[in-house]
Amino acid sequence: PSEEYENLRRRIYSNTKEIWYYISHEIGKLIADEVKVDALQAILNQVADRKRSLLSDQQKLPELDGYKEWRETEAANVSELVQRRLKHLQNPVDCREARKVICNLNKGCGFGCQLHHIVYCLIFAYATERTLILNSKGWRYNSKGWDYVFHPISDSCTTAYDDKVMPWPVSYDAKVVSLPFIDSISQKPKFLPLAIPKDLAHRIVRFNGDPASWWIGQMLKYILKPRTNMQKAINETIANMNFKSPIVGVHIRRTDKVGTEAAFHHIHEYMTHVKDYYDELELTHPVDKRRVYLASDDANVLEDARKKYPEYEFIGDASIAKTAATHRRYTPLSLAGLLVDLHMLSSCDYIVCTFSSQVGRVAYEIMQTNRVDASNSFFSLDDIYYFGGQNAHDRVVGVSAHELSFFGSPVGDLIGVAGNHWNGFGRGTNKRTNLNGLIPWYKTADHLVLYPFPEYKQVPL
Numbered sequence: 377p378s379e380e381y382e383n384l385r386r387r388i389y390s391n392t393k394e395i396w397y398y399i400s401h402e403i404g405k406l407i408a409d410e411v412k413v414d415a416l417q418a419i420l421n422q423v424a425d426r427k428r429s430l431l432s433d434q435q436k437l438p439e440l441d442g443y444k445e446w447r448e449t450e451a452a453n454v455s456e457l458v459q460r461r462l463k464h465l466q467n468p469v470d471c472r473e474a475r476k477v478i479c480n481l482n483k484g485c486g487f488g489c490q491l492h493h494i495v496y497c498l499i500f501a502y503a504t505e506r507t508l509i510l511n512s513k514g515w516r517y518n519s520k521g522w523d524y525v526f527h528p529i530s531d532s533c534t535t536a537y538d539d540k541v542m543p544w545p546v547s548y549d550a551k552v553v554s555l556p557f558i559d560s561i562s563q564k565p566k567f568l569p570l571a572i573p574k575d576l577a578h579r580i581v582r583f584n585g586d587p588a589s590w591w592i593g594q595m596l597k598y599i600l601k602p603r604t605n606m607q608k609a610i611n612e613t614i615a616n617m618n619f620k621s622p623i624v625g626v627h628i629r630r631t632d633k634v635g636t637e638a639a640f641h642h643i644h645e646y647m648t649h650v651k652d653y654y655d656e657l658e659l660t661h662p663v664d665k666r667r668v669y670l671a672s673d674d675a676n677v678l679e680d681a682r683k684k685y686p687e688y689e690f691i692g693d694a695s696i697a698k699t700a701a702t703h704r705r706y707t708p709l710s711l712a713g714l715l716v717d718l719h720m721l722s723s724c725d726y727i728v729c730t731f732s733s734q735v736g737r738v739a740y741e742i743m744q745t746n747r748v749d750a751s752n753s754f755f756s757l758d759d760i761y762y763f764g765g766q767n768a769h770d771r772v773v774g775v776s777a778h779e780l781s782f783f784g785s786p787v788g789d790l791i792g793v794a795g796n797h798w799n800g801f802g803r804g805t806n807k808r809t810n811l812n813g814l815i816p817w818y819k820t821a822d823h824l825v826l827y828p829f830p831e832y833k834q835v836p837l
C-alpha cells in the first residue's frame with residue numbers, strides 16, 4: 377500500500393472518532409444540564425451505534441485490502457533489523473576501543489520512568505554510535521543491579537575500563553560520555569523522541585500508525601529480557617490467570633499520583649470505554665464473556681470493580697496491587713508483580729488507561745512491538761501519547777479552517793500541541809504566530825519528525 381493510502385485510511389478512522397467526541401461531549405453537556413434528557417440520550421445512543429459501525433467497517437480495510445500479510449512480514453522485518461543493529465552496537469568487536477555512553481540507573485522514580493531513562497540512553501547510543509554501558513549497582517528495585525533480574529544489555533561490553541568519562545554536553549569527540557537525566561539535559565539533541573530514523577521512517581509508516589511509539593517500543597524490546605528465574609516466576613503467576621481473548625486491559629493509577637501528577641478517575645470512566653470496545657466488537661464477533669484485565673497500585677480497585685460490574689469477568693491479582701502501593705513499591709517482589717501486569721496489559725486486545733502514567737505508556741509501547749499496529753488499540757483518559765522530556769510535538773494544519781484563522785494558521789503551519797480534550801478540540805500554540813487557542817483536532821495531522829540517524833550499513837538488511 378502507498379504511504380498516501382495508509383495516511384488517508386488512518387485519517388478517516390481518526391476523524392470518525394473526532395465527530396463522535398464532539399457530538400457525545402456536546403449532547404452529554406445538555407444531558408448533564410437536564411435538558412430533554414431522554415430524547416437526547418436516545419439520539420446519543422443512535423449516534424454511538426453508527427459510529428461503532430463506521431469504525432468497525434474501517435478496521436476491516438487493512439484486513440481485506442490484500443496487504444495484510446505484506447504488513448505483517450514488513451513489520452517483523454523492520455523490527456528484526458532494528459534489533460540486529462542494537463545487538464551490533466552493543467557488542468563491538470573491540471570493547472576497549474569502542475566509543476561509549478554511560479547511563480546511571482539511579483533515577484529516583486518508578487520502574488516505568490526508569491525504563492524510559494534507559495530508552496533515552498539507548499536512543500542516544502544508537503544515534504551517536506556509542507555502546508551503552510548501564511551502571512546499576514544499588515538499583516532501587518534490586519540492589520544487586522539490573523543484570524540480576526534482566527539479561528545484560530550487552531553480552532561482551534559492560535565497562536568503560538578506566539577511560540576518562542566526560543559528562544554531556546561534551547565540547548570535543550570524547551571517547552566516553554555520561555548522560556544526565558533527560559529532564560535536565562542541556563543542548564538537547566534533535567534525535568531524542570519523538571523523532572524516528574529517517575532511513576526506516578518510510579517503511580514504518582506503511583504498517584504502523586504511530587511510528588514514534590513503535591520506535592520506543594523497539595528499544596524496550598531490546599532492553600526488557602527477564603532472566604530465567606524471573607521469567608519462571610512471571611509465567612507461574614500468569615498460568616493461574618484465566619487470560620483469554622477477547623480481553624481489555626485497564627490500568628488504574630492511584631496512590632501517590634493522584635492530586636500531584638494526575639487527576640482521580642472513577643472506575644466508571646474506564647468502564648465506559650471498555651463497554652464501547654465490546655459493543656463495537658459484538659457487531660462482528662460473538663463475545664462469550666466480557667473479560668477485563670485490571671492492573672492497579674490501589675489494592676481496593678479489583679474488588680470494587682467486581683462489585684459494580686458483575687456482568688464483566690475481572691482478571692487480576694489483588695496481592696500484586698498491594699505490593700505496588702507506595703510504601704512497598706521498590707522491592708524485587710513488587711517488580712515481579714509489575715512485570716506480570718505489563719506483560720498482561722500489553723497482551724490485551726485493547727487498553728484503557730491514563731497516559732499521564734509511565735506504566736500505561738510502557739504497556740502501550742510494548743503492545744506496539746507485539747502486533748503490526750497497536751495505534752488504535754488504546755484509550756487514554758487524560759494525556760495524548762508522549763515521552764517524558766521529549767522534543768516539541770507538533771501537529772500540522774491540513775485543512776484551512778476559520779476556527780484556526782484567529783491564530784493565523786494557514787495550511788502547513790505547525791501547531792505545538794498540549795493535549796486533546798477528547799471533545800473534538802485540543803489546545804495548541806501556532807509556532808509561527810505564537811498564538812494559543814483551541815484547535816479542531818480533525819483539521820490537523822501529526823507531524824512526524826525524521827532524523828538522519830546512522831544507517832548501520834555494516835548490519836545486513
Ligand code: GDP
Pocket residue numbers: 485486487488489490627628629633671672673696697700705710713714715717732733734735736
Ligand atoms: P508513573 O508514576 O505512573 O508515571 O509510573 P512509574 O513507573 O514511574 O512509577 C509508578 C510505580 O508504581 C511503578 O513503577 C510500580 O512500581 C507502581 N505501579 C503503578 N501502577 C501499577 C500497576 O498497575 N501494577 C503494578 N504492579 N505496579 C504499579
